[in-house]
Amino acid sequence: MTATELPTGHHERADHRPYVDAVCAALEAQEIGVGTRWTSATRLREATVRLAPDPEETAFGEAEEVLLRWTEEAGWFLVAPTVHEGQCLEFPWYMGFGVLPDPDEVAVWVDTLLIRPDLTPSREDGPYRRHTDYDPEFEQALRSYAQNPAAGDD
Template identity: 25%
Template sequence: MSDHQVLTVAARPYLSAVVAQATREELPVGRADMIDGGYDDPEAQETEGWIELDEEAVECRYGPKVSDLTVYWDTLSGWHIYAERPGKPNEDINWWMGAGLVPTPEQVTGFIATVLVDYTMSGSQERPFYRRPGQEVPALVQRLRRYGG
């Protein structure tokens, strides 16, 4: 199995734990999944996951100013929010949580709750990097295994 596949398998239960916590807290989360494949450089194969926020909740909070609000996780920088602004294709927003690669599900849901209040006050526009592509894969897999992977 490639590092990318190993990371994806290990990360799925972590993403599920975050979704389960968000559901317990009655946060309006929708679909969630891992992004798989599409990398040309085998040394840089990393893993991403995402959780959509419910469209009705986003529309209720932000109206037409935001058409898509999704929370992403990746194996280099951790969690961030992506906001798509209609009519402004070059002004999509990414705000980074900045709490490490594997913060607890409770920390992530706190970030999501803040995003639902005001995504521009959630984290930082500065992207953190906690590891380099292809580096420290066994250590990250071990941290993710706490969640059942």
């Protein structure tokens, strides 16, 4: 068994919350309302951010809620569940371009998606990694947000 095949419990895992916080700060800088955040680091590191866009200025005004989600395997995706003919429809839009895109790039993607989803097709080219595989470069990239939240990619 190689080091990359060892369960993640055998290696120190970085906290993903500083990265999620950096993305939320970038969203707020784009004047996108950010509501409740949930993060989980049990086995799969993931986060959910409830967005609070102005219903008059979003293509998702009919949605029950607008959720921005992140997993360490799939990266960022947006879900806006809507009810149609008594059935809840939930189609995710995947940002693509990896698991840890720059927070400002995530904010621009979300801003465009909220206004013109037709201009931002879902990129379903993930998953990019398996959470059970140890990846020291990924762990260091996450740690960089805790060490220097403003930079993130140093």
